[in-house]
Amino acid sequence: MLARADQPVRLRTERLLLRPPQPKDAAKMQRLVSDIAVARTTGTIPHPYPPGAAQAFIRRLLAASQTAAGNRLTLDLAIARAEDDAFLGMVKITSGPSAAPANVAYYVGRPHWGQGYATEAVWAAVRFGFEQCGLDRFETAVFDGNDASMRVLAKVGFRSIGRDVRFYAARGGLRSVRLFGLERCDRSTLCPRTVSRDYGTHRRDAEG
Numbered sequence: 365m366l367a368r369a370d371q372p373v374r375l376r377t378e379r380l381l382l383r384p385p386q387p388k389d390a391a392k393m394q395r396l397v398s399d400i401a402v403a404r405t406t407g408t409i410p411h412p413y414p415p416g417a418a419q420a421f422i423r424r425l426l427a428a429s430q431t432a433a434g435n436r437l438t439l440d441l442a443i444a445r446a447e448d449d450a451f452l453g454m455v456k457i458t459s460g461p462s463a464a465p466a467n468v469a470y471y472v473g474r475p476h477w478g479q480g481y482a483t484e485a486v487w488a489a490v491r492f493g494f495e496q497c498g499l500d501r502f503e504t505a506v507f508d509g510n511d512a513s514m515r516v517l518a519k520v521g522f523r524s525i526g527r528d529v530r531f532y533a534a535r536g537g538l539r540s541v542r543l544f545g546l547e548r549c550d551r552s553t554l555c556p557r558t559v560s561r562d563y564g565t566h567r568r569d570a571e572g
């Protein structure tokens with residue numbers, strides 16, 4: 365069944381709720397993305413992050429359509445911890461009307477790294493793209509050296525497909541990137557087993 369265009373998307377995973385960002389997320393979003401450790405490996409988050417930018421970003425998203433339909437979508441979802449709805453990060457999937465591959469982008473705030481949250485969120489978003497939006501292929505670029513992100517993609521089932529050099533205005537120049545792809549026929553690799561490792565033995569989130 366394909367997603368309905370008039371329904372906001374909410375995806376539940378074992379530990380997470382992916383949902384449209386809410387005004388209540390603004391303060392924590394502002395704090396998490398103001399961290400250079402988060403911004404520097406993204407193509408879009410400016411640093412320094414302007415005061416009030418998170419609130420404005422959420423307002424813009426709420427004013428725009430946060431829905432998915434057919435094989436064309438722009439979907440920005442907050443990654444929230446299911447147990448208390450705490451904002452942890454964002455995951456975004458985009459696809460155009462053509463046969464061009466869809467894209468997935470994501471960040472998790474530094475206090476929450478290493479808990480498997482990005483993997484769980486990317487897995488859910490990509491699966492939603494394949495199963496509910498009729499997407500056939502994802503491609504995403506990762507800055508050279510962003511080994512944590514490459515590991516996330518590998519755990520979800522993405523494969524390395526090449527290299528490129530791309531311009532990122534938010535980073536003020538060109539960056540060497542590694543390209544990763546995942547096709548719908550790879551879906552068997554989207555196995556919950558790859559993301560449900562026991563994180564109970566690892567450090568807990570450094571903050572709520």
Ligand SMILES: CC(C)(COP(=O)(O)OP(=O)(O)OC[C@H]1O[C@@H](n2cnc3c(N)ncnc32)[C@H](O)[C@@H]1OP(=O)(O)O)[C@@H](O)C(=O)NCCC(=O)NCCS
Nearest residue numbers: 402405470471472477478479480481482483511512513515
């Ligand atoms: C990349 C990012 C999303 C990962 O979030 P996360 O929730 O910590 O990711 P997960 O816990 O799901 O998985 C991270 C994996 O990378 C591994 N990892 C972390 N740092 C690593 C490093 N320096 N080298 C190799 N692997 C590393 C972790 O051990 C884990 O793998 P494992 O489960 O096999 O042990 C997070 O670091 C982030 O937001 N970074 C800034 C923004 C960004 O780079 N976004 C992606 C742009 S392409």
